Amino acid sequence: MAFFRRGKDGGREPWFAVRRDLSTKRASILSLASFALPLAIWAGVSYLPFVWHPDIRLELSADREDVTTVYIAGDRVSKEFFPTFTDAVRKQNASVEDQLKTDAPLGGATESSIRRSNKKILRHLAPVLIANKRIDESQTKDDEIIYQAWKDIARGTWRPDSPALTEENLSIIQRNWRAMETVSDTYDSDNFISVPLISLIPQGKSANPDYLPSPDQVAKSGIKVFTAPAEGDRPSMMQRVGHSIRIVFGGFLLAAIIGVPIGVLCGTYSVFSKLVEPFTDFFRYMPAPTFSTLLVAIFLANDAPKIALVFVGTFFQLVLVVSNTTRRLELPLLEAAQTLGANQWQLITKVVIPGILPNLYNDLRILLGWAWTWLVIAELIGVKSGLTEFIETQGRFRNFDMVYPVIILIGLIGFFTDQILALLRGIIFPYTEEGAAASANPFIKALLFVPRWFKDAVDQRLPHDFSEKSSTPSQA
Amino acid sequence: MIPPSLETIDYREQSPEVKDRFNRLKERPVVLSVENLGKTFPTTDGTVTALKGVDFEVFRREFMCVIGPSGCGKSTLIRILAGLETESSGQVLLDGNPVAGPGPDRGMVFQSYTLFPWLTVKQNVMFGPKMAGRSGASVEGEARQWIDMVGLSQFENSFPHQLSGGMKQRVAIARALANQPRILLMDEPFGALDAQTRAQMQNYLLQIWRNLDITILFITHDLDEAVFLADRILVLKANPGEVDEIIEVPVPRPRRLDQTITPEFIATKHRINQLIHPDDEGGNDTLPFARMTAEGDDVE
Numbered sequence: 120m121a122f123f124r125r126g127k128d129g130g131r132e133p134w135f136a137v138r139r140d141l142s143t144k145r146a147s148i149l150s151l152a153s154f155a156l157p158l159a160i161w162a163g164v165s166y167l168p169f170v171w172h173p174d175i176r177l178e179l180s181a182d183r184e185d186v187t188t189v190y191i192a193g194d195r196v197s198k199e200f201f202p203t204f205t206d207a208v209r210k211q212n213a214s215v216e217d218q219l220k221t222d223a224p225l226g227g228a229t230e231s232s233i234r235r236s237n238k239k240i241l242r243h244l245a246p247v248l249i250a251n252k253r254i255d256e257s258q259t260k261d262d263e264i265i266y267q268a269w270k271d272i273a274r275g276t277w278r279p280d281s282p283a284l285t286e287e288n289l290s291i292i293q294r295n296w297r298a299m300e301t302v303s304d305t306y307d308s309d310n311f312i313s314v315p316l317i318s319l320i321p322q323g324k325s326a327n328p329d330y331l332p333s334p335d336q337v338a339k340s341g342i343k344v345f346t347a348p349a350e351g352d353r354p355s356m357m358q359r360v361g362h363s364i365r366i367v368f369g370g371f372l373l374a375a376i377i378g379v380p381i382g383v384l385c386g387t388y389s390v391f392s393k394l395v396e397p398f399t400d401f402f403r404y405m406p407a408p409t410f411s412t413l414l415v416a417i418f419l420a421n422d423a424p425k426i427a428l429v430f431v432g433t434f435f436q437l438v439l440v441v442s443n444t445t446r447r448l449e450l451p452l453l454e455a456a457q458t459l460g461a462n463q464w465q466l467i468t469k470v471v472i473p474g475i476l477p478n479l480y481n482d483l484r485i486l487l488g489w490a491w492t493w494l495v496i497a498e499l500i501g502v503k504s505g506l507t508e509f510i511e512t513q514g515r516f517r518n519f520d521m522v523y524p525v526i527i528l529i530g531l532i533g534f535f536t537d538q539i540l541a542l543l544r545g546i547i548f549p550y551t552e553e554g555a556a557a558s559a560n561p562f563i564k565a566l567l568f569v570p571r572w573f574k575d576a577v578d579q580r581l582p583h584d585f586s587e588k589s590s591t592p593s594q595a
Numbered sequence: 596m597i598p599p600s601l602e603t604i605d606y607r608e609q610s611p612e613v614k615d616r617f618n619r620l621k622e623r624p625v626v627l628s629v630e631n632l633g634k635t636f637p638t639t640d641g642t643v644t645a646l647k648g649v650d651f652e653v654f655r656r657e658f659m660c661v662i663g664p665s666g667c668g669k670s671t672l673i674r675i676l677a678g679l680e681t682e683s684s685g686q687v688l689l690d691g692n693p694v695a696g697p698g699p700d701r702g703m704v705f706q707s708y709t710l711f712p713w714l715t716v717k718q719n720v721m722f723g724p725k726m727a728g729r730s731g732a733s734v735e736g737e738a739r740q741w742i743d744m745v746g747l748s749q750f751e752n753s754f755p756h757q758l759s760g761g762m763k764q765r766v767a768i769a770r771a772l773a774n775q776p777r778i779l780l781m782d783e784p785f786g787a788l789d790a791q792t793r794a795q796m797q798n799y800l801l802q803i804w805r806n807l808d809i810t811i812l813f814i815t816h817d818l819d820e821a822v823f824l825a826d827r828i829l830v831l832k833a834n835p836g837e838v839d840e841i842i843e844v845p846v847p848r849p850r851r852l853d854q855t856i857t858p859e860f861i862a863t864k865h866r867i868n869q870l871i872h873p874d875d876e877g878g879n880d881t882l883p884f885a886r887m888t889a890e891g892d893d894v895e
Contacts, residue, residue, distance in 0.1 A: 460699030
């Protein structure tokens with residue numbers, strides 16, 4: 120069976136062995152692939168025009184008569200709608216040509232209105248000129264330069280190539296120029312063509328919807344977003360990150376400082392458990408966001424209600440999780456400690472707390488993840504702030520290429536915090552199995568060198584037994 | 596079934612040396628005295644009597660084993676002695692004083708491994724003295740001695756997860772002894788170990804016991820273990836847990852492994868077996884299902 124074929128990398132272990140660890144090499148390859156695959160899918164959808172691309176991103180647009188919705192270059196229209204759009208413009212051009220052949224070529228319009236619409240037609244070329252770096256974004260209404268560009272294109276002395284113009288549009292430019300050059304060779308606002316010109320036909324490239332920008336767009340916008348300095352009351356991205364982290368950690372630490380002792384007491388004594396847990400259990404089913412208006416009313420503006428929201432969202436879970444972890448501490452350990460003479464206080468400080476610490480650490484790691492999930496809602500209440508405010512604002516302008524980098528950043532902060540904390544666990548708790556595994560890992564060995572060296576250095580300088588020497592401080 | 600030749604030996608017959616040993620043993624002061632001890636548990640089906648009218652004494656430096664069928668309350672008994680459970684009636688006296696709650700005067704070794712995983716071997720052994728408020732070099736020195744005694748000096752800075760099961764229990768014994776308790780309570784301490792390790796541990800325990808002024812109350816369900824270790828064996832019967840008989844083991848000391856096939860050893864074992872399994876006629880319990888293989892094979 121192909122599924123159970125032996126792997127090639129010298130290993131006789133099958134790839135698909137039920138609940139068996141893979142070799143380090145295979146595991147690393149797969150871990151890399153777990154990130155590479157989604158990225159590859161994203162890139163594939165973005166760069167392969169045949170994969171999805173349901174829209175046309177306009178490089179060149181046109182106005183249509185009697186239509187209130189105006190599309191400008193850069194907008195997206197669906198592939199179904201695009202032919203309707205171009206046909207409407209072509210029809211409009213045809214009717215202009217027909218009108219010119221009649222006895223009343225102006226069709227009753229005034230010369231000034233025709234001049235105005237002719238100017239508009241010329242300016243429709245501007246986005247192509249910008250894309251081809253002929254003009255910059257401030258010159259879209261510089262009729263003199265645009266007039267010159269029309270002339271150059273019509274005479275063939277300059278040819279835009281990215282994007283290039285369609286043959287149809289090139290012939291429209293030549294046709295319009297023949298009419299324009301009869302009036303003036305250069306732009307002259309007093310002597311501007313007053314015979315109707317025909318419009319450029321909208322052209323564009325197939326594209327994905329704006330909510331799915333391509334990886335390179337996101338990367339470029341990301342660099343722009345993260346390097347932009349603070350401006351007035353618009354904070355820089357790093358200031359926003361700092362603000363968001365302060366809210367998450369503020370709420371989380373507050374919840375931990377109050378919640379851990381309560382949880383430990385509940386897990387140790389049934390008295391506290393029965394007194395605290397039923398209500399806590401009930402309270403945690405009330406979603407934290409439902410308290411947002413209340414929290415704003417109580418804590419007013421600024422960060423206080425936000426931190427309070429993270430606190431409300433984390434605290435009740437934390438108490439229950441910690442009490443459960445405390446209860447999971449093996450009873451025989453507590454009994455052994457009692458037969459060794461530990462009193463109640465010693466039982467908690469010398470047995471319960473050190474005993475649950477590795478698991479407590481893991482709990483807090485997971486709860487920190489919870490706290491992160493409340494961040495977005497917390498930043499939306501009261502005065503919007505931090506990363507979420509940026510996402511909200513840019514999202515409203517449909518600048519999704521700016522939104523993605525921030526979303527990814529939040530993910531990365533959370534992910535790396537968690538990974539680092541997981542790594543540290545083995546170092547902090549060398550007596551756990553993970554600790555044993557961690558000390559065997561060459562990377563962690565290298566990392567461990569510094570704290571070990573520090574510890575040894577401290578050990579050598581400090582009296583060996585703190586409790587004994589601390590009673591005679593004069594010795595130091 | 597024991598060979599017919601051994602049935603002639605009565606487990607109550609003691610050689611003069613053994614008899615003399617028991618006479619001297621009973622002259623020693625009583626360390627632990629259990630008087631009319633009873634324990635009932637409330638359950639949904641009414642109260643269950645786990646122990647009833649349990650009466651016995653343990654003399655100083657005696658090694659007493661408690662054995663009985665499963666459900667006879669031997670664990671409940673030792674937990675009451677340790678102070679981890681409260682008795683329903685009667686009382687427990689340690690050196691003549693009633694005990695209430697757990698205390699360092701009664702050390703306990705559990706069947707499950709109860710070393711504190713976050714402490715090294717040495718720190719585990721120092722735990723009791725530290726709880727008593729002692730600290731410093733003397734405690735550490737004592738701890739080293741105890742660790743030395745159970746033969747684990749090389750491992751004093753190891754964490755429990757680096758030790759084998761037998762080593763963990765040796766540390767547990769050292770840790771209990773470091774408090775210098777009046778009596779060491781052992782609740783099937785070798786139950787989780789493999790047969791070889793268990794034999795080795797029994798041997799170690801006898802050595803420790805011989806060299807220290809320590810009284811041991813040892814719970815087991817293993818007949819060989821009980822007879823090999825004990826001076827006297829307290830046999831409990833089940834439903835309710837009552838003292839069936841206190842057997843004086845006629846096997847001379849010091850004990851060696853080859854004594855396990857001597858007539859007095861086997862006779863004692865046989866007696867306990869009779870007490871614990873009164874209905875078992877020589878291991879002839881049969882299962883109710885019919886033969887399922889072809890007749891005439893050479894299994895029997």
